[in-house]
Amino acid sequence: xxxxxxxxxxxxxxxxxxxxxxxxxxxxxxxxxxxxxxxxxxxxxxxxxxxxxxxxxxxxxxxxxxxxxxxxxxxxxxxxxxxxxxxxxxxxxxxxxxxxxxxxxxxxxxxxxxxxxxxxxxxxxxxxxx
Amino acid sequence: xxxxxxxxxxxxxxxxxxxxxxxxxxxxxxxxxxxxxxxxxxxxxxxxxxxxxxxxxxxxxxxxxxxxxxxxxxxxxxxxxxxxxxxxxxxxxxxxxxxxxxxxxxxxxxxxxxxxxxxxxxxxxxxxxxxxxxxxxxxxxxxxxxxxxxxxxxxxxxxxxxxxxxxxxxxxxxxxxxxxxxxxxxxxxxxxxxxxxxxxxxxxxxxxxxxxxxxxxxxxxxxxxxxxxxxxxxxxxxxxxxxxxxxxxxxxxxxxxxxxxxxxxxxxxxxxxxxxxxxxxxxxxxxxxxxxxxxxxxxxxxxxxxxxxxxxxxxxxxxxxxxxxxxxxxxxxxxxxxxxxxxxxxxxxxxxxxxxxxxxxxxxxxxxxxxxxxxxxxxxxxxxxxxxxxxxxxxxxxxxxxxxxxxxxxxxxxxxxxxxxxxxxxxxxxxxxxxxxxxxxxxxxxxxxxxxxxxxxxxxxxxxxxxxxxxxxxxxxxxxxxxxxxxxxxxxxxxxxxxxxxxxxxxxxxxxxxxxxxxxxxxxxxxxxxxxxxxxxxxxxxxxxxxxxxxxxxxxxxxxxxxxxxxxxxxxxxxxxxxxxxxxxxxxxxxxxxx
Numbered sequence: 060x061x062x063x064x065x066x067x068x069x070x071x072x073x074x075x076x077x078x079x080x081x082x083x084x085x086x087x088x089x090x091x092x093x094x095x096x097x098x099x100x101x102x103x104x105x106x107x108x109x110x111x112x113x114x115x116x117x118x119x120x121x122x123x124x125x126x127x128x129x130x131x132x133x134x135x136x137x138x139x140x141x142x143x144x145x146x147x148x149x150x151x152x153x154x155x156x157x158x159x160x161x162x163x164x165x166x167x168x169x170x171x172x173x174x175x176x177x178x179x180x181x182x183x184x185x186x187x188x189x
Numbered sequence: 190x191x192x193x194x195x196x197x198x199x200x201x202x203x204x205x206x207x208x209x210x211x212x213x214x215x216x217x218x219x220x221x222x223x224x225x226x227x228x229x230x231x232x233x234x235x236x237x238x239x240x241x242x243x244x245x246x247x248x249x250x251x252x253x254x255x256x257x258x259x260x261x262x263x264x265x266x267x268x269x270x271x272x273x274x275x276x277x278x279x280x281x282x283x284x285x286x287x288x289x290x291x292x293x294x295x296x297x298x299x300x301x302x303x304x305x306x307x308x309x310x311x312x313x314x315x316x317x318x319x320x321x322x323x324x325x326x327x328x329x330x331x332x333x334x335x336x337x338x339x340x341x342x343x344x345x346x347x348x349x350x351x352x353x354x355x356x357x358x359x360x361x362x363x364x365x366x367x368x369x370x371x372x373x374x375x376x377x378x379x380x381x382x383x384x385x386x387x388x389x390x391x392x393x394x395x396x397x398x399x400x401x402x403x404x405x406x407x408x409x410x411x412x413x414x415x416x417x418x419x420x421x422x423x424x425x426x427x428x429x430x431x432x433x434x435x436x437x438x439x440x441x442x443x444x445x446x447x448x449x450x451x452x453x454x455x456x457x458x459x460x461x462x463x464x465x466x467x468x469x470x471x472x473x474x475x476x477x478x479x480x481x482x483x484x485x486x487x488x489x490x491x492x493x494x495x496x497x498x499x500x501x502x503x504x505x506x507x508x509x510x511x512x513x514x515x516x517x518x519x520x521x522x523x524x525x526x527x528x529x530x531x532x533x534x535x536x537x538x539x540x541x542x543x544x545x546x547x548x549x550x551x552x553x554x555x556x557x558x559x560x561x562x563x564x565x566x567x568x569x570x571x572x573x574x575x576x577x578x579x580x581x582x583x584x585x586x587x588x589x590x591x592x593x594x595x596x597x598x599x600x601x602x603x604x605x606x607x608x609x610x611x612x613x614x615x616x617x618x619x620x621x622x623x624x625x626x627x628x629x630x631x632x633x634x635x636x637x638x639x640x641x642x643x644x645x646x647x648x649x650x651x652x653x654x655x656x657x658x659x660x661x662x663x664x665x666x667x668x669x670x671x672x673x674x675x676x677x678x679x680x681x682x683x684x685x686x687x688x689x690x691x692x693x694x695x696x697x698x699x700x701x702x703x704x705x706x707x708x709x710x711x712x713x714x715x716x717x718x719x720x721x722x723x724x725x726x727x728x729x730x731x732x733x734x735x736x737x738x739x740x741x742x743x744x745x746x747x748x749x750x751x752x753x754x755x756x757x758x759x760x761x762x763x764x765x766x767x768x769x770x771x772x773x774x775x776x777x778x779x780x781x782x783x784x
Contacts, residue, residue: 063445065453066335069327076323079192080313088250096274106228109193125250126193129274 081122088125090169094156095140097131103138104157111161112141124169137180143168154180192230194271195249196220199311201236201394201552202429204243208260212244215263222264223272235398237311238552239298242282247311255280301567303530304554305538306391306514310398315433318440321401327446329520330405334454337520339369339413346516349524350536355381355472355509356587356613356689358535358602361516364506367496368414371504376416378407378458379500379507381477382423382430385469386585387636389616391540392510394552396423396430399514400437404447404460406513409520411458414506419460422477424467434462469586469640472614473688474507476642487642488688509614511540531557535601539612545581545619546573558599561591565619576621580705584613586633587693589700590626609700611693625722626705627712630697631659637694648691651682655698662709663723665716672702672709721783724768728784731772733758735780742772742781 064072092112096105105128112126134140137154143164144150151174153164160178167173198204198213216231237245242256248270255266258280269275304310313320321327333342347362368376380403384392396403407419423431438460441447449457463481470476471486478500480486499505515537519527528536535557541564544550548570555564561581565571572578580590583600589610598604602612620629634656643649658675661667679695686692702709711717718726731742731751738756743749750766753759761772761781773781 062443065445066331069322069331069444069446069452072319073322073325073328076319080320080323113193127250128193 078117088123089146090124091142091144092124092126092164092169093142093144094126094128095130095132095134095138095142096128097135099131099135100138100140105139107158108139108141108156108161111158112165115161115165119165119170121165121169134180140180145169145172148172148174152180153178192228194229196229196231196266196271197234197237197247197249197311198231199235199237199239199243199245200233200315201240201243201310201397202390202427203236203240204245205429207244209244211260212246212258212263215260216246216267219264219267220271223267225267225271229267229271232314233316234312235310235315236307236394236552238302238307238394238554239549240551241549245311246280254282256282297570298549298551298553298568301559301563302554303538303556305518305527305530306395306511306540307398307552307554308518309402310394310552313399315398315400316436318401318437318444321399325521326401326517327405329517330408330446331452332520333409333412334452334456339415342409342413342520343369345524346519347524349519349527350531350534351512351515351519351527352535352602353509354511354515354539354612354614356584356611358612361508361512364496364508365410365413367494368416368504368506371497373504375418375501375503376414377500377503377505378410378414378416378419379477379481379505380407380419380421380513381472381474381507381509382421382427383465383472383477384427384510384614385424385467385472385640386587386614386616387633388544388618389542389585389614391542391552391615393427393430395510395514395540396427396434400430400434401441402514402517403434403510404437404441406508406516407460408447408451408458409516410506410508410513412456414504416506417457417459419458420463420481420500421460422463422465422471422481425464426467431462431464438462468642469636470642470688470690473690476688477507478505485642487644488690490687511615532599532601534603539600539615541615541617543569543617543619545617546576546621546624547571547619548573557601560597560599562596564600564617565596569619572619572621574621576623578619579622579624580620580626582610582618582620582629582697583616584611584693584696585616585618586636587611587689587696588613588616589696590620590629590704591700592704609696609703611696623720623722625663625718625720626701626708627659627662627718628720628722630701631656631663633697634659634694637690641690641694645685645687645691647682647685648687648694651678651686652691652694654678655682655695659698662712663718664725665712665723667713669710669713671713676702717784721770727768727770728763729761729766729768729770729773730763730782730784731759731761732780732782735778737778737780739777741775741777745771745775747771 094109132140139156140154141156142152163175167175220229246255246258269277343362343366351361352358465471468486471480473488476486476488495505531537538554538556540554638652638656641648658671679699682695736758743751750762
């Protein structure tokens, strides 16, 4: 099959690839979702959580969220843990974040600016943050 | 499955030659070893610009910037940073010796920069056409083919104010318009990638990091002027750039973005690569065309200009790499956007290859009108080893030296011409007080004499005479009359040479005489070289008061010209001394006198 592009095919290709590449662009991302991916987090399913965040953000076409990982946050009893940082709200750590919780965090916290009460964990001890 | 993290590794020539290829392989292997091949993508990008600290590794989305990474660091980066989320602190770019994490945007080197030409360098994988397309690649071509007439393209370029980045700064729209109005059965579009200034590598990096931008721009040019054939003239000593360009051309053909009936329209255009053997004169457009035709690379008188009678006698437009890389952006973002950047007469940005005695050498892009002070002290991090700034040379062998009093002059075509230098293609060499202005001029003349094609007498004979006179000055045998002779020769070369090579070759001498005349006079009258570069004017002796007889100088002297016993004053034999200066460097007591 010839790979020669028509105008529409070129535009389609650009659109498809754009999403993929925009993840590499740290500019214009003002919200951070940080996933605890220490051994404990990964064992508790943090990889699925990570994938769920990416998928839902993609599906909802939200581009200003930076999803990144960090090590163990010290809340191993509530893994997977996720920290959400937006500029107009205090940084919050959510625990036991499964796929449904991802949905809630994105739709309530990120889109509407409301904390997801039943998932909030305390901030970890200060020596762990350091 | 989408990737979650990206490890971008600089794939420019500088980093690749510094074990960058092994580094990519090691990183890939390390990622595989921890089972994250589906989560983490290792991308080899074009030049990230920070060549001083290469190889560079950037991790996205965290935007962590690692410098001077060695292949053996790969496992640690993957195990610590990727798996555990802890930064490898010892590899971070160390700003003020504090071990704080510095994000890329916070590094001074990048803060003052504005990237248009290098927009994709260090972001995309140059070997993947899809990544170029995703970054609005070929959107300009699309717009031009389906929405714009050739006249509209020329009009847009005219309004943008884009001028040629190869040296002379001729408006691009005018060049294209001349070629467009010619009636001919065949026209050609040529990309000049024969970058030959000592120390300049902007065009090489652009081609290595973003080859498709050149292909797209050439195709747009072909559509505008009515050419269906393009040539990229590139020097054979750029194998990496050639390889990536070849691959890019074949990908573009495969996708129907080059070849017959581009994107289903009735416009056809194709590109061929022609390798040059690396003659400086072939950067001159008529010599370049002769070389493409298979003849000896020598310039011919203009007019007729190539836009009227160029390659094989047909109307031909020749643009330099950097010029072309601007064009797709101007078309997609519009001339209004572009013309807001820069100064009144010089629009857009300029890429400089910043080298010499500056702390952060590298590839930078700044808006026109940025001052030398910002480039050298903010981006470049100042002068190495705490020395003083003495001069900067723009335009390579065709430019002039710029003294410290012009550090705050906004750089654009007109201002540089006013102070006796030129924009040139973008080499920017920084000199400190240990550089001798006469010696630098001699170095450039040596280059232009070597590279002169010998066709016209002013360049062939004038250049050699200037070089000989500079030799006399550095040897201490010149008289003040020789300065007048040099001025005379320089004027003759500037007025009578056939092409730019000869016309600009005297610039380093003329500007040196203009701003550093006292240094020339010291060489001629006092027979001294203030910077200590000109060996024939130096003599070394030992101060008997300061000498403690430590024997350090005698031990380091390669010709055993220093005599003296332990704890007794040492003496240098001036006849045996080869003036290498090692005793001067090694003496801890300041007892060796250079004068």
